[in-house]
Amino acid sequence: xxxxxxxxNQKGLHGGxxxxxxxxxxxxxxxxxxxxxxxxACVIATFLVPALxxxxxxxxxxxxxxxxxxxxTETIPGTKISFTMVPIPAGEFDMGSPAxxxxxxxxxxxxxxxxxxxxxxxxxxxxxxxYDQYWQKEPDAARxxxxxxxxxxxxxxxTRPTPPYADETFGHGREGHPVLGxxxxxxxxxxxxxxxxxxxxxxxxxxxxxxxxxxAGTTTAYFFGHDPSKLGExxxxxANSDDLTHTVGQKKPNPWGLYDMYGNVAEWCLDSYRADYYxxxxxxxxxxxxxxxxxxxxxxxxxxxxxxxxxxxxxxxxARRASEPRWIRRDPQRPQSIxxxxxxxxxxxxxxxxxxxxxxxxxxxxxVTRDSSN
Ligand SMILES: [Ca+2]
Numbered sequence: 001x002x003x004x005x006x007x008x009n010q011k012g013l014h015g016g017x018x019x020x021x022x023x024x025x026x027x028x029x030x031x032x033x034x035x036x037x038x039x040x041a042c043v044i045a046t047f048l049v050p051a052l053x054x055x056x057x058x059x060x061x062x063x064x065x066x067x068x069x070x071x072x073t074e075t076i077p078g079t080k081i082s083f084t085m086v087p088i089p090a091g092e093f094d095m096g097s098p099a100x101x102x103x104x105x106x107x108x109x110x111x112x113x114x115x116x117x118x119x120x121x122x123x124x125x126x127x128x129x130x131y132d133q134y135w136q137k138e139p140d141a142a143r144x145x146x147x148x149x150x151x152x153x154x155x156x157x158x159t160r161p162t163p164p165y166a167d168e169t170f171g172h173g174r175e176g177h178p179v180l181g182x183x184x185x186x187x188x189x190x191x192x193x194x195x196x197x198x199x200x201x202x203x204x205x206x207x208x209x210x211x212x213x214x215x216a217g218t219t220t221a222y223f224f225g226h227d228p229s230k231l232g233e234x235x236x237x238x239a240n241s242d243d244l245t246h247t248v249g250q251k252k253p254n255p256w257g258l259y260d261m262y263g264n265v266a267e268w269c270l271d272s273y274r275a276d277y278y279x280x281x282x283x284x285x286x287x288x289x290x291x292x293x294x295x296x297x298x299x300x301x302x303x304x305x306x307x308x309x310x311x312x313x314x315x316x317x318x319a320r321r322a323s324e325p326r327w328i329r330r331d332p333q334r335p336q337s338i339x340x341x342x343x344x345x346x347x348x349x350x351x352x353x354x355x356x357x358x359x360x361x362x363x364x365x366x367x368v369t370r371d372s373s374n
Pocket of ligand 1: 260263264265267
């Protein structure tokens, strides 16, 4: 038996008839081919436009691209250990916090305009895996005459920590965990070693760079808004850390793709801390890449982002802290170590790489020696 051929009209809109539907009359009109095409386009647009919006929103995650800058992963030469650097575009932002922000402290005022040059920032805090390559696994033999590899000629110019007096992880975990309990001097020397190993300039972020990257275009207390109850989605801090650091990169990132900017370990910045520094900066309409260079004291340097031990207020984007001599009070060595902090198992760091280094930071190195004062 031959079945009657099904036409498009039988499947779709057809008629010019009136049908009853629960007492309501529905009039179905004849639809011509051009109108059908138009309707089809409308249906496609209904679904396609939201899909495109979602795609655009997801592709817009991360900072707007700076010309020539891409996210990249670098393997430390001679090792299998790598780290990832995220491009941070040049731009301006309002640094500091207003007095009305819950948790605000006087050293975060006044809010002042700052311009920042482009740089890359570590996607995560520096881990033990990376730091161990510097202080533990880099063979001293490499510094002997005749054994220095090509391109490594300056490696012997860097200094390294002496072995610590106790478990340097303080029981926090090693593999994948952020390095901690190291001094500002040690963090700076690591950067110098890494620069020599890779041929790229790596250093600590300036305090302004750190806050700019942390805010990622936001002006709220946290980069996710004002509500600290959401902090647990982005950070290991006092309320959820179990008094330990955690593997880096497990929480949600900030809008520019940086992980653990709040909590886990607090992060060294390059700057020396001064409570009234922002008052100086606010005298000009716009401070360009400000930095208060470290002067060779053992303490009094800036730490940002709060740690596993801190409450929410200390994790705010604008929150500032200075290193203190009590962070090493239990060190039995005399003079005390310039590398390790016996009482600061909450301080680590992340690195940046400038697209073009500003003049006052070129060839910068730590001035701290064993004779340095606090
Ligand atoms: Ca952190």
